[in-house]
Structures are given as structure tokens and as C-alpha cells.
Amino acid sequence: MPDIPWSTPHRPDPGAEVYVMASRFETATLAGALRFLLRSPGIIRQVRAAPGAHGAALRARVLGRTFLTLSAWEDRDALYRFARAEPHRSGSRAAAAYTKESAFTFWTVPASELPIGWDEAERRLAERGAAY
Numbered sequence: 786m787p788d789i790p791w792s793t794p795h796r797p798d799p800g801a802e803v804y805v806m807a808s809r810f811e812t813a814t815l816a817g818a819l820r821f822l823l824r825s826p827g828i829i830r831q832v833r834a835a836p837g838a839h840g841a842a843l844r845a846r847v848l849g850r851t852f853l854t855l856s857a858w859e860d861r862d863a864l865y866r867f868a869r870a871e872p873h874r875s876g877s878r879a880a881a882a883y884t885k886e887s888a889f890t891f892w893t894v895p896a897s898e899l900p901i902g903w904d905e906a907e908r909r910l911a912e913r914g915a916a917y
Contacts, residue, residue, distance in 0.1 A: 837863025
């Protein structure tokens with residue numbers, strides 16, 4: 786599956802600060818990676834309709850069993866409302882059964898810096914991992 790490039794469902798005000806989240810998931814098996822992949826389109830559709838969502842992208846490395854997500858939100862509460870809603874809620878619970886490792890990092894940026902690039906997201910995830 787090719788990457789799902791950054792899409793902007795709701796443009797933030799130009800002077801706003803946005804809340805950014807990057808995540809990395811590694812599944813234990815290739816079958817787990819396929820399950821993760823099959824759930825992804827529904828969750829991407831959910832992001833695109835979510836109030837307060839300013840952007841999202843997915844990097845899928847199915848054969849490597851690794852997935853990266855990147856999203857920007859109006860604020861932390863908007864992200865958490867999304868995470869507690871379906872299909873993300875049940876999808877993340879199901880994924881726990883086949884996820885070997887996960888990492889998350891959060892930061893804020895001026896809206897003018899959107900979209901965030903993968904290099905920045907991966908750098909921040911690597912720093913987060915090194916902190917443990």
C-alpha cells in the first residue's frame with residue numbers, strides 16, 4: 786500500500802497553534818500488519834470528518850510490519866475526542882492484540898508550518914524512544 790499523503794480536512798486559522806501527534810506501530814506478525822492495514826481506510830475517513838482535524842497522513846510499510854501516523858489538531862481535546870470515537874476506539878483496542886510495539890509523541894507548531902514532514906515526525910519519534 787502506498788503512503789496516504791497529508792490531507793487537510795479543516796484549515797486552521799493562519800495564526801493558530803496546532804497540536805501534532807506522530808505515532809509508530811510495529812505489529813508482531815505479517816497477519817497483524819494486514820489487519821492494521823485493513824482498518825486504516827475507515828480511520829482515515831474518520832479523521833477527515835472529525836471536528837478539529839487539521840491534517841493527517843499514514844505511512845504503511847506492510848512487509849516491514851510498521852506503520853507511522855501523523856496528524857494535526859485544533860487542540861489536545863480534539864485529538865482525544867477523535868480517539869474515543871468509532872471506528873478508532875474499537876480499532877485501537879483490537880490492534881493491541883497484534884501490536885508488538887508502539888510509540889507516540891506530541892508537540893505544537895504554528896499552523897503556518899503545516900503540513901509536517903515525515904522526517905520531522907520520525908526524528909521526534911526517535912528522540913522519544915531514546916528517552917526511555
